[in-house]
Amino acid sequence: MKSIIFEKPGKPADILKSTEVPMPEPGPNEVRVRVVASPINPSDIMFVQNLYGIRPQLPSGAGFEGVGVVDALGEGVQMRTGMRVSFTSVGTWSEYAIAHQRSLIPVPDLMPDDVAAQLFVNPFTAYAMVQESGVKEGGWLMLTAAGSAFGKMVIQLCKMRGINTIGTVRRDDLNDELKALGLTEVINTETENMATRVKQITDGNGVACVLDAVGGHTASEALKCLGKGGTMLMYGLLSLQDPAFNVGLMIFRELTVKGFWLTDWMRRVDSATRQDVAQNVISLLSSGKIQLPVEASYSLDQIAEAVEHADRHGRWGKILVKP
Template identity: 70%
Template sequence: MKAIQFDRFGQPADILKSVEVAMPEPAAGHVRVRVLASPINPSDLMFVQNRYGIRPQLPSPAGFEGMGVIDAVGEGANLPIGIRVSFTGLGSWGEYVVVHHKAVIPVPDAMTDAIAAQLFVNPFTAYAMVQDSGVPEGGWLMLTAAGSAFGKLVIQLCVKRGIKTIGTVRRNDLNDELTKLGLTEIINTETDDMAARVREITGGTGVQCVLDAVGGQTATDAVACLGKGGTMLVYGLLSAENPSLNVGLMIFRELTIKGFWLSDWMRRVDTQVRQEVSKNVIDWLTTGEAQLPIEGRYTLDQIAEAVDHADRPGRWGKILITP
């Protein structure tokens, strides 16, 4: 079978290769999935560059989530062969992958393959972070990198919950589309004074929470946008630069800054919460209410072109690997 592997760290387009590997067999408690589609997420690219929370063991497979059809099961994995599932597990960029049965979610017939492939990482993270933000209906939530696939989901979820949103962008080419999704206000980090604009938008109170994926100067400026008792949840570092923190602001506004990683959140909450989030996310995506656009599809042999496209500025939709 074909699978994507890398044997050194570096730029994904330079080191990812489609290779022939042995067909994996499911051990006890595991299932084998014939992969139909898998997205390219920022976490996938960070993993390849050894910048993620999990260190690759070289040579390493790549890709963390996808969807497909179960075609073999190990002992104790009580899932029927032939059902469509969304899954998480390293090695999703391949024709087949073996994952633990607890990392598999059966998907309804009404859900398309393209949406099922993106079911876990971005939707679950968006749902969990908006929930953890504590922003009530009518309150203000700010998100950096608003044009990302994750940002678009947060915007749509906040519309559903009656939360007002401020999103930062570096270019204005996606502004109309973001506004149509429901983004309340847009700040261009290249031309606007972020803190001044937020004070103007919120009547001087600031926002209750910032979801930051950028770091660097953007995150530094975003801290100053928090109101009294506000919280910044940091879930990425797209700039590859650490922010500078204003300790005075943190003290006198009683601010909280903490990291968010979905893997830890899933371990931290109880089974009832996980099941509730799973049901709500699946229901939300199945109705077609949320948009998860696709901009390109590539085969395993086109992996270099695929990751280049995924890293392209101004991209509107997700890039899928379709073995």
């Protein structure tokens, strides 16, 4: 079977290749999944470069989530083959992948494969972070990199909850689409002063929470946009640069800066919370109330083109790998 393998960390387009490997066999409490589609997320790109919280065991597969059909069961697994599931694992950019039975989410018939492929990482993170933000109806939440797939999910969730949103972008070509999804205000960081605009928008109060995926200068400026007692949740570092924070601002405004990693959040919360998130996310996606657009799909043999496309600025949808 074909699988995307890398033998050393590096630039994904240079080191990822489609390789013939033996068909894997599931161990105890595992299943084998025939993969239908898998997205390319920023976490996947970071993992391949050895910049993620989980380190690759080389040689390693790539891709963290996908949708597929269970075709073989390991010892102790009580389910049937032929089920369509969303799943997480390491190595989902492959014709077949091994997943622990706990990572499987049965996919409703109404949910298309392109949506089910993206069911976990972005939707669960967006839902959990909006919860974690603590912003109430009528309050203000700000998000950097608003045009990302994750940003679009947050915008839609906040609109449903009556939360006002400010999104930052670096170019204006997606502004109309973001406003149509429910973004209240948009700030172009290339042409506008972020803190000044936020002050104008919020009548000088600032925002209650910032969700930041960029780091670097963007995060440093976003901190200035927080109101008294505000919180910044950092879940990415797209700039690959650490921010520099004004300590005086943090002290006298009583600000909090926290990291957010879905893997740890899922471990930390109780099973009822995890189940609530899963049910709500599946319901929102199955009903079409939340949209997860796909811009392009590529085969395993086209992996270099796929990761280059995924890293391209100005995308309006997710890039999928389809074995």
